[in-house]
Amino acid sequence: QKEVEQDPGPLSVPEGAIVSLNCTYSNSAFQYFMWYRQYSRKGPELLMYTYSSGNKEDGRFTAQVDKSSKYISLFIRDSQPSDSATYLCAMSLEYGNKLVFGAGTILRVKS
């Protein structure tokens, strides 16, 4: 079993839809939770990060962490074609920056 599980998709939605992307993990010691966005043939860029449990909102993006369920989510409101990319979840222990990545979910937003 992988340490971080993420549905690879692809997930295809119409423009304007609310998108929900999810990851589950097995290591309860993870404290930092990140979402990276990666466009085709590019390096990932950090979209959101959250420390421990709770919600964090930034514009159209909301990240949620439920440590009791070992489950994290990224919601995208009013999705746009420019949101089409691969979304990678990642997490790390409290001390140290070594990241463990999910496999990534391919998102396609159709206009």
Next chain:
Amino acid sequence: DGGITQSPKYLFRKEGQNVTLSCEQNLNHDAMYWYRQDPGQGLRLIYYSQIVNDFQKGDIAEGYSVSREKKESFPLTVTSAQKNPTAFYLCASSIDLTSGVYNEQFFGPGTRLTVL
């Protein structure tokens, strides 16, 4: 502009050859990382370095080697011992690795290596 550069963007290698991928950063970051990305597997850590002249193996170091002679440079050599080197290679850097708080990892644009 501050950032991370990787070269070349595309690299072709014949079986049995060693190749070196370049990674340079001008962000004054102490920590640097190399990842390998394969379809459906996310990013896997090959090597990382916290300071100059020091580096540590990641999860999949076999068949790879690195050096860290300068703070801004962290080249990766893919040796002939790497059984399946065709992949997308990403270099990253962060402020440091030991401060006890999260520091964002910034990624370069990647190098796509294909073995012919």
